[in-house]
Amino acid sequence: MIYYILLGIHLLLFSWAFYNILYFGVKPSKSLSWILITFFFPFLGIFAFVIFGINRRRLKFFELKETKKRKNYIKSSFTNKKNPHLEELHSEKAKKISSLIYNNTNIPLNINNKVTVLKNGKETFDELYKAIEKAESFIHLQYYIIENGEIFNKLKKLLLKKRKENIEVRILYDAIGSYYLNKKDKNELKEAGCKIHPEMALKFGTFLFTLNFRNHRKIAVIDNKIGFTGGVNISDEYITEDTELGIWQDAHVKIEGDAVDNLHKSFIKDYFYATDKDLSKEEKYTKAFKVEENTKLQIVSSGPDYEQSVVMQQYLSFINLAEKNICVMNPYFIPTFSILEAFKVAALSGIKVQLLLPKRGDSKVATYSMYSYFVSLLKAGVEIYLRDDFSHSKVVYIDDEIASIGSTNFDCRSFEHNYELNAIIFDKKATTEIKNEFEMRIEKAHKIDLETFLNRSNKQKTLERLCRFFSPLL
Numbered sequence: 146m147i148y149y150i151l152l153g154i155h156l157l158l159f160s161w162a163f164y165n166i167l168y169f170g171v172k173p174s175k176s177l178s179w180i181l182i183t184f185f186f187p188f189l190g191i192f193a194f195v196i197f198g199i200n201r202r203r204l205k206f207f208e209l210k211e212t213k214k215r216k217n218y219i220k221s222s223f224t225n226k227k228n229p230h231l232e233e234l235h236s237e238k239a240k241k242i243s244s245l246i247y248n249n250t251n252i253p254l255n256i257n258n259k260v261t262v263l264k265n266g267k268e269t270f271d272e273l274y275k276a277i278e279k280a281e282s283f284i285h286l287q288y289y290i291i292e293n294g295e296i297f298n299k300l301k302k303l304l305l306k307k308r309k310e311n312i313e314v315r316i317l318y319d320a321i322g323s324y325y326l327n328k329k330d331k332n333e334l335k336e337a338g339c340k341i342h343p344e345m346a347l348k349f350g351t352f353l354f355t356l357n358f359r360n361h362r363k364i365a366v367i368d369n370k371i372g373f374t375g376g377v378n379i380s381d382e383y384i385t386e387d388t389e390l391g392i393w394q395d396a397h398v399k400i401e402g403d404a405v406d407n408l409h410k411s412f413i414k415d416y417f418y419a420t421d422k423d424l425s426k427e428e429k430y431t432k433a434f435k436v437e438e439n440t441k442l443q444i445v446s447s448g449p450d451y452e453q454s455v456v457m458q459q460y461l462s463f464i465n466l467a468e469k470n471i472c473v474m475n476p477y478f479i480p481t482f483s484i485l486e487a488f489k490v491a492a493l494s495g496i497k498v499q500l501l502l503p504k505r506g507d508s509k510v511a512t513y514s515m516y517s518y519f520v521s522l523l524k525a526g527v528e529i530y531l532r533d534d535f536s537h538s539k540v541v542y543i544d545d546e547i548a549s550i551g552s553t554n555f556d557c558r559s560f561e562h563n564y565e566l567n568a569i570i571f572d573k574k575a576t577t578e579i580k581n582e583f584e585m586r587i588e589k590a591h592k593i594d595l596e597t598f599l600n601r602s603n604k605q606k607t608l609e610r611l612c613r614f615f616s617p618l619l
Contacts, residue, residue, distance in 0.1 A: 262578050415564070460484060
């Protein structure tokens with residue numbers, strides 16, 4: 146009797162999953178895999194589908210109120226009627242990239258900015274500390290990872306000092322990424338008057354539907370005058386030698402000028418989602434500050450609350466519109482089919498494509514999965530370089546004139562599941578600075594030779610293929 150009851154429940158759950166896979170699945174191969182998993186693995190398969198398989202972007206039938214709240218807030222906060230400075234861009238490819246981002250996000254191009262490229266964690270933290278020291282009104286911080294250590298302790302002392310000066314402090318952190326942040330430290334900040342809140346909190350009732358959707362953004366805004374974004378988290382990995390990976394290398398940007406306001410709007414949106422407190426009505430949080438420099442920059446915000454996979458389309462536009470070269474630094478290169486084919490088409494068309502990737506990473510599964518894509522890329526003429534140190538930078542530039550620095554990896558998780566943020570810099574001078582850093586790293590890296598790579602061990606090949614199965618989840 147119990148067997149038939151369980152069988153009936155399984156068939157009901159499978160029917161629900163089958164309906165959602167059939168109507169809201171994107172890729173036929175992925176949809177077929179989920180159908181087989183949910184049918185042949187009773188209950189466990191359904192559990193996995195609910196966490197990892199539901200297409201939040203397309204699924205209207207069972208949309209969480211939190212996602213609706215995000216979408217409504219996007220519509221109310223980014224209300225630009227047009228991309229006002231588009232004609233300031235001097236190339237057609239730059240105009241197409243900017244238009245794509247604007248049409249997806251309603252975030253316009255900003256033309257009056259000063260941009261400082263920060264090449265590593267030390268440079269980033271030094272500039273961040275200086276900006277916090279000079280704060281006169283508020284300090285807003287948002288990071289995927291905030292963890293205890295030397296960096297956090299110094300930051301905490303600075304924030305407590307600024308609270309004594311009556312400076313407002315608000316902090317957002319991802320509930321999973323910052324899981325090990327000490328409760329005592331959080332309470333100390335709260336007692337001093339800092340507003341500190343988790344993003345995508347692990348709550349009963351929404352846990353299964355939010356676990357797979359993390360906020361991966363890194364944002365700091367001080368007085369709406371200075372902003373920071375990129376790949377650097379609040380962690381000692383950027384200053385302390387790791388036994389296996391050494392000191393993590395990462396890229397960040399410091400922004401002054403009009404674009405800080407659009408960067409801040411992303412923070413304000415996430416703060417509203419986490420707390421129900423809307424900061425967008427007060428002028429001090431929305432006032433833009435002019436600078437004399439004229440670097441052109443556009444903020445790219447992406448996540449399940451947007452109709453399109455914005456950052457994947459951004460990367461595709463870079464690859465498809467490049468005319469001379471495409472250069473990529475990324476720690477997790479596990480491309481979707483469309484990204485993989487775009488790189489191959491570019492290389493076969495005579496465009497110089499260079500990928501600078503870490504030889505070893507903080508996830509062996511991700512590293513083996515990354516290696517599994519190399520043969521097809523090498524055969525198409527893509528140049529792949531492996532660096533001995535661990536680079537956490539998420540940098541892309543094309544034709545030595547357009548660059549992107551941000552939080553987005555080349556993988557399904559960043560494209561489909563995470564809330565991400567990039568900054569596109571339409572400026573030859575800044576891109577040349579990034580190019581020089583890239584070329585310096587290339588000289589120290591090992592270029593993969595196709596014939597040598599084909600002769601790697603059968604064990605290596607097997608591990609690569611096995612780990613590739615998990616690539617949609619990484």
